[in-house]
Every structure is written in C-alpha cells, then in structure tokens.
Amino acid sequence: MNPTESTFSAQHDALAPATLGRRNWSTIFRNQGVLMLMSIPFLVHLLVFRYGPIFGWVMAFQRYRPGRGFMDQEWVGLLQFQTLFADATFYRVLRNTLAMASIKLVMGTFFAILVAILINETRNRPFKRTVQTISYLPHFISWVVAANLVLEVLGPRGVVNDMLVGLGLMQERVLWMGRPDLFWWIIGWSHVWKTAGFGAIIYLAAMTSIDPQLYEAADIDGAGRLQRIWHITLPGIKPVFVILLILNIGQLMEAGFEQQYLLQNSLVMDYSEVFTIYVLRYGLQLQRYSFAAAAGIFRSVVSIVLIIGANTVAKRLGQETLM
C-alpha cells in the first residue's frame, strides 16, 4: 500500500456516512446482502457473548453481596466511584500503570519491529528460521518462571553484578531489584525479552505482502540496505504498525499483573504497584466487589477515550484507522 492510497481511503471513510442517506436501501440489500450474511451472525454472537455480561456493571452502583440477585442489592449511586477518586493511592497507582504501560508499548514495539526487520534482511534461511523460532521461546515461559530468572540474573550474585564488578565498572554489588528508579525499566526490558520475538511475527507476516519488485527496483537504483528498509519495508508494515499502536494505546491502563506482582518488593512498591494489583488488593481481596467493578468501568472508559483519541489523530494524519 502506498501513501496516496491510504490518504484516499481516509477521505473515502469520511464521506461514507454522508452519502448513506441518499442511497436506496433495497439496492444496498441486493448488492451487499452477502456481506451482511457473512458478518451479521457474528455480530449477534459478539453482542450476546461480549456485551451480554455488561449488565454486571450495575454492581458498580451497589454494595454487592454475593448470593443475592443483582436487583436485590443495596444501591449506593456513585459512592464507589467517589471512594476510588478520593484515594491517594489510586493516583500513584495510575501514574505507575501509565508509565509502565507506555514504556512497554514503546520498547516492545520498537524491538518487535527491529527483530522482524533483521530477520527479514537475513538471507541464510536456516539461520533465519532458527533465530525466529528461538526468539519466540520466552513466550512459553510463564511469568512465575521468568520472574525467578530475572531476580537471579539481577541478584547480588547474579550475572549482571558479576560482569560489572569483574570488569571493574563497579566497586560493590548492587541490589538492582531494590532500586525504585530502575524498576520501570526492568519491567520494560524484561517485557522486551519475553515478547519481542513473538511480537515480530505479526510484522513478519505483514512484510510478506510487500511487492518484491519494489526491492528489485531499489537495487537497480542503487539504494543501500538502510534506504531499502526506510523506503520500502517500513512503509510496507505501516498499516499494521498503526493499527497495533492504536489498539495498544487503548491498553495503556493494562500494564500487566503477574510481571509486577512477582518482581516487586517492599523497597520499590511505590513504583511497582499497578492498577490491576490495586484492584485485587484493595478490591477483590477485601470482597469489595462493587469497588472492583467501579474500577473496571473507570478503566474501560479511559481505554475507550484513549482509543478514540488515537484513532482521531491517526485519521487526521491520514493513516490507517480502526473504522
């Protein structure tokens, strides 16, 4: 896909609703009936399975006690939301969540693309396949196992300290995991390590759709490797990149759970506690189901606002959008 085409599609999108009213519905049904048959059953399925349970959100306006029907509960209005917004911990947790999610988003995306490009640029096929297979192995290692490895590597007698002291770069061994200023970055790097190979797969798939003639033409023009990557490969994966970016911006309230939970300790807890952990510890574990539900609604609203914002920006810039 070239830039002009996507700009065109963006304009086309903007026009579509305006022209709709003038169309004749019977013509539409005749022309698009098959499309409807192919999509509407799944839409109904989605409405039932994914939107059906949303009636549970009423819980957020109650003081829910299990074992009674949803309508036999005590109604408290917006009390749960007020409690949430009045809690000082909540704001610290919000900061940590957004910070770590952003770090993970930027680093994760960057390295996934880097790995995909480098694999794509490799001609030796066995090497390429091997690198690709191995780099995605950490995906199968649960955080419980992975966290223990991270703690060992960064421990006082871990390999990082061994190297830094051995090379004379440091006098004393450092408690890396006890440093509040490093915790977010440890989360970021361990995320890269665990997901870069897996994340690269989508970009590799996207690269298969790039016309090889473009590369041949570039070679004839005498373009260097970096120029080819810059002018052909990157534009080729841009639509996927933009879509993933928009979706991930919507996920900024999801900084993870197990990763922080298992890597954190009391020395860094001011910087490690994320929204999901907060909801667990101050909500579900204290059987404050309604409070947890209110927190969930808050998270959904923020996500939807973020994604609308990201999508609007993408549209303004003439990029691929969700709609």
Added chain:
Amino acid sequence: MKKLFVLIFIVALVVPAFAGGAGQRATTGLREYDIFLGYEKADYPTGGTIFGDWLEEQTGVRINWEFNVGDLQQKVGLIAASGDYPDAIHPRNYTQILLAAGAAIPLNNLIESHGPNLKEIYGDRMEMFRQPDGNIYWFPQVMPYGDEYRTPNPGHGVWVQKAVLDYFDYPLPNTLEEMVDMLIEYAKAHPTIDGNKTYAWTGLFWTWREFPVFNAPTILSGHPNDAAVSVDWVDGRWKARAFYDQEESYRIYKLYNKMHLEGLYDTESFVMDYDQYLAKLSGGNILAFYDQDWQFGTVQNLLLDQNQDRWWVALPLAMEGYDPEIMNPPQPQVSEGITISTQARDPEGLMEYFNFLAKWDTLKMRSWGREGIDYMVDANGLFYRTPEQVAQWRDQDWVRTTYGADYWVNFIRLDGGSLFPDGINNIEPATQPSVFQAALRPQQIEVLEGYGVDTFAQIFQDRHPQPDMRRSTYFPAWTITMPPDSPESITGTRIGDIRRRYIPQLIMAPRGQYDRIWNEFVAEINQIPQRDRDAHTAFLQREIDRRVEAAGGY
C-alpha cells in the same frame, strides 16, 4: 479450498461429539456424593487405595471429588452465586461467603438424629462453631479433643544453626539480644562458611510469605502466632493490642538494624523470592532467622540428610523483658469447614457418612493405619511403629497413592497433638513420643542431649509453661476475617502497606538514622485517623470475645 471446507465440515461434526459426553457415570451400586473440597490435591486413584477401599467397603459410599485449582475466592464466589451446588462443599476460609448465599443447610437436627460420633468427638466445643442464629452449618477441618496436648515440635521460634549451638556449647540465653551478640561473635570468628559470606540473620519478605519479618514484633515479644495483633491475658480477659507502632516494633527492627550495621543482616532478603530464600538457606551460611517450620522444611530435611551441622534448632527467645511464650496452642478451626448444601440429594446419608468419619476407629485408621501392619500396640496399650513402619510412612508417594487417606484429611479430623480417649496415645503418629524418637537422626539426638531434653518442644516448655491451653478458646487471631467490604478491612490493608514500605528502611537505616526513619514511619501511620485504627483493633477484640464466649466464656 475444497480441503478447507471438508475440514470445517469435519470439525462441525466433531464438536457435538465432544459436547455430548457429559454426565455419564458408571453404576457402582454404591451411594455417590459430589464434594467440592477447597484444597489443592494431587490426583491419585480413589479406588484401589488401602484407606479408600476400606472406607468404601465400610460405608457403601463413593465420593466424586472436585479439588480447587485456581483462585479459591473466585471459585467459591461463583459457586455461591450460581446456585449450582454439589452435595457438600468445603470452601475453606470463604465459608462465610457460602453461608451468606444461603447455600448451606443447618445441621442441628441431622446431628441429633445421625451424628452421635460427631457429638462425641466435638463435645462442648461444638458450641464454638455454632453461628449467631443458633445453627451449626459446618464441621471444621480440625479440632482439638480433650484438654491434653502433646507435641514434640514447637513449630516456630528463633532458628539457630546447630554449628553455632555447638560452638557455644548449647546455650539458652535469657534474651534475644544476648543471642544476637553470640551470633555476631560467631560470625566474626567465621566470616565465611563454605566460601560464602556469613550472615547472622535473614528473613523472607516476599508476597504473602512475608510474615517472618512482618510479624517479628509480636512473635519475638513472646507471643504465639496471632500475627494480626498481640494477644495478652490482661485482667482476666484476652486483650488484643496493635503492635505495629509500639515499643516491640521499634526494638526488634532496631535489633535487626544492629546486625545490619555490623554487615551481618542479609539485606538481599528484601528482594528475594521464595525459591531464592530456600536456595540461600541451603547454602549453610545463615546463622539464624525467625520462621515457621513448614516454610523451610524441605531445606531443613535436605541439610539433615547431608549430615552437616548447618541445620537449625528452634529456641524460645524473646526480647529482654518479655516471656517467650511462643508455642502455638491447638487451633480449633471454627471459622471454616465442610457444609452440606441445600441441593444435597441425601443429607441424611451424607451425615451418616460424616458420622462414620468421626468414629474413633476411622480416625485411628486414617492416621495410624492398620494395627499389626502399620503400627503395633505394646503391653501397656501404647501404639508404636517399628523402624520399617516408620520408613514406610515416610515415603510420601506410598502414603499418598497406596495408602490414600489424603483426600480425607481436611474435614472432621482431630488435632494430631490431642490424645485418644485412652489418654495415652496421640491422635497422629508423628506426635506420639515413641514414633518421634524412632524417627530422630543422630545429630538431632546430639542437640536434645546437649539441652538435656527429650523433645524440641521441651526446650520451650522448660523456659515458660506452654502452649497456654486457655488460648485455644480464641486462637489464632489471624483467622479472623474482616467483614466483607468494610472500612476495617481497608484500614488493615493500609497499615500493612505502610509497614511494608518502612520495615526494610528501618532495618537498613544508616548509623544514627534509625530514630528519624522511625518517626517518619509513625507520622505516616498517624495519617490514618486514630479512630479508624482503633476500630480495626476493636473489631479483632470483639471477634476474640465472641469466640471465647462461644467456647464457654472466661
């Protein structure tokens, strides 16, 4: 593309085939009950085990077990809300959720009509789990029986390495402070052990396993494991007192700080996970720590098997000015247990089954096994095990999959430290003096001889009479669950979070800075209104009083 269609077609045919298979059950001629047990259990065949077969034969009942696998609170909440109940449910510490949902039937009448054995083993203690509405809804996992209590193991305490005890010729200092001085002296004389730096002290401070450091103030000021508060006998009542900002907290972490300033407190412990803690302990370079025995039991056994002096002995040590009353009394687990659900198909039959489990012979069979095969009886009626029997019962695989009583240990059982009505035999072999003796290793005997005692518990009992059986009316305070969705529960979590942040800072305080950090800590605690914190303690006090009341009053 045709292939694809064929594939999808096949899938569409296969799916219902998988879906249809539910609910088929072989007819066995036995009465069958479904039980959800909120414990995590390894699979073993229910048919074909010694105990399982015996029980089936005796009762004509087969149980279809379901065990917990994931988050129990979620699962119980779901069972409660769904209204789909198996015949019996053991929701463990979420029993109240189930009760609030009205999922359990009152058992009072059934106990009268079908439960004579249950009445006998529980006796007056049955009142302890009668609910405020006058009904009994569950049978606890474990209850003490009678007033006698006999155990060879203290369970927790200050664990000091045997090599250190050897070095000082089996000392029993009066205070923890003196012991710490000895540890420092030993560490200075032995700066490394097997090439690793010697540390006087460590403590796990990770997720819910944080209690070795978190609860140190109450335990090391001479209390059993109430954890949430210190409970003392004051003016004829059990009085709960918050300790988190009190003298004992100040002093214990200052004592740890003293070791830290000598470079002997293992500060790595603050970033260690559980696996690393065990690995560290197994290195043999940790001289002492506080913990409960089950948390590091695997390492203890590993070191004992290696036949070195680097394993630990629990000592009754408290800070100066406190009596080391540390041993836990038997704990009546009155706040949770197995319920019969409102959808039980045959409550009478189930109660008969429970009643059979409460028979003395069943209890004996479950813990001791078969007379003449798994244990012997001497001329005085004392049960004992031969060395071969001891070895056989040490093999966990055999106990689990061949003997197979493991599925029945979590309800309607008596505390192992209690005695049978004969007054001479322990309910469980592990606590029977003769079995304990037979299982001792030479190094353990060496320590016992060094202190001139027969059991490890006796080291504690010689220092201070314990456990205090009077505590069995309320113990332990940590099982008190805060009311769901209550301000008290939030206050508890908040206090905990502040402590979690400050404890490492206190222990690692630079010279001369301890008091400043302590004052910061207290200032932050004071940001939680006094009245909220008092309400938290008051709730615990009310619950303790209620338990004592139910157990017959003061």
Added chain:
Amino acid sequence: MKATREDVVFDALKVLFLIGLVVVTLYPFINVLAVSLNEPMDTIRGGITVWPRQFSIVSYQDALSGQNMVVAARNSVARTVVSAILQTFATAMVAYTLSRREYVFRIPIAIIYVITMYIDGGLIPTYFLYRSLGMVNSFHVYWLPGLTTAFNMLIIRTYIRGISDSFIESAKIEGANDFWIFIRIILPLCVPVLATIVLFTSVWQWNYWWDTFIYNSSRVNLTTLQYELMKRLASANAAMSGTSMADAFTRALDQAGSQVTPKSIRAAMTIIVSLPIIMVYPFLQRYFVHGLTIGGVKG
C-alpha cells in the same frame, strides 16, 4: 549484488544482534529444561544454569502422573484444532466484509468490535450468561465464546486492505458474489496472516486452563492438559504453603520425604506444554518467514 561498505557493517551488526537475541532468549528455555531434568530436592539449593547437576526425570513422571492425562490431552488437542480452524475462518470472514469500503455497516460493526477489547462484565455475570446458553459443563465453552475476536479481526482486515482491489473488481465483473470472492481469492492471498492468527489462536488455546477451572471443573471428561498440570502444580504449592497444615500432624507429614517441589514441576510443565507447539511451529513458520525472493501478492 555487490557488497558495499554499508552492507558489510549492516550485516555484521545484524548478525551480532541476532546472535545476542538468540543467547538471551534461548538461555531461559535451556535453564528451565535443566531444572526440569534435575533432581527436585537438589534443585532447591539453586545454581542450576544450563546442565542438570543430578539427572532425574521424576519431575516429568510426577507432572504426568494424574489420572486423566489421556482424556485431557485429547481435549486439549481438540479444542486447539477446533478453535484454530473455526475461529480463524470466522474472524477472516468478518474481516473481509469490513474491508469492503462500500459495505454500509462496516463502521458500526468495527466500532462494536473494537469496544469489546476494553470492556469486561466481570466473572459472575459472564457465568450466568454462559450457563443460560448451555456453555457450562460443555465442550462448546472452549471455542464458541471467542469465535471472533477484535484484535485478530483487525490484523486480518489490515492485511486484506493491503491487497489490491483489482482482484476483487475483476471477480465482481465476472458476477462472483462476496462469499465466493472471500473463499477463492482472499483466503489464498491471506495465507501469511492466517497462519499467524492460527498460531496465536493455537498457542492461546493450548495454554489456557482458566475456562476449564470456571466452567468445566466438575466434568472429568472435559478436562484439559493445562488444567491437569495446574492441578498438580497447585497441590505441590499447597504442600509448601502451610495452608493445608493446620496442625502438627500434616506439618510433619508434608515435610518428610516429599519428592518434588513446585519449582521442578513448573519447569517440567513448561517443557511439556511448549514442546508440541514448538514441533508444529515450522509448518506454520514457512508461511510468514519468507526469503526475500519469494513473492508478495500485490500486483
């Protein structure tokens, strides 16, 4: 093609980076393999890196010792295959319709899809709904609720949008309907992205156990491999957590002579569940890891 200086430097840095990547991503797996093959009690001491210290397969024996392993493996394979095929097919179909610019419902449907990524009604309402739909104690709960997912749909749609319209236009002129176009033209052109989605779906399905725990835990014939392994792991954890030990008896019982530890079982589990995927992987991999010379689809 002649190698310029830029090429040489680029290749050197590239190979260096990729080898570094292989080292840091392979190490954990090797480490887990070594732990899984080490004697569990010895593992407690720590310090296992790439080679077992005391070789033993007891962790595997223990992890696979459950009663229901055969039926569990069968169900896991079934749910993985069924979901991978049906979900990928259904998702691709929706993605195709939403890629058609003339389709009137394309925007509302896309919005409805996207929102599902950020809302969640919670466990109890979901359970009630599923029960009323007959999803409890049923194999269908494994594949039906996630029949189409927003994320996968958007990935496929983006890929379809990258395909030139000329293919579709010419087919339209020949009078083909959209379903025919989807099957005969779009699906073959989308093989790389479909292979990716099949992979994602399979990995997820193969590893997931929570739905078994919530919806099918009381039906042995619907159990799954991951669930059975989690069950064993949970019991090993419980043995080291004191929760099952209210008194002196169980304490003494659980301490003496236990054979395995959570750490060892977890390591064995990791290997057991990842091996089948790793073995199937090359068959999918060839669709999305291309040589530069293999053609794209856009004309």
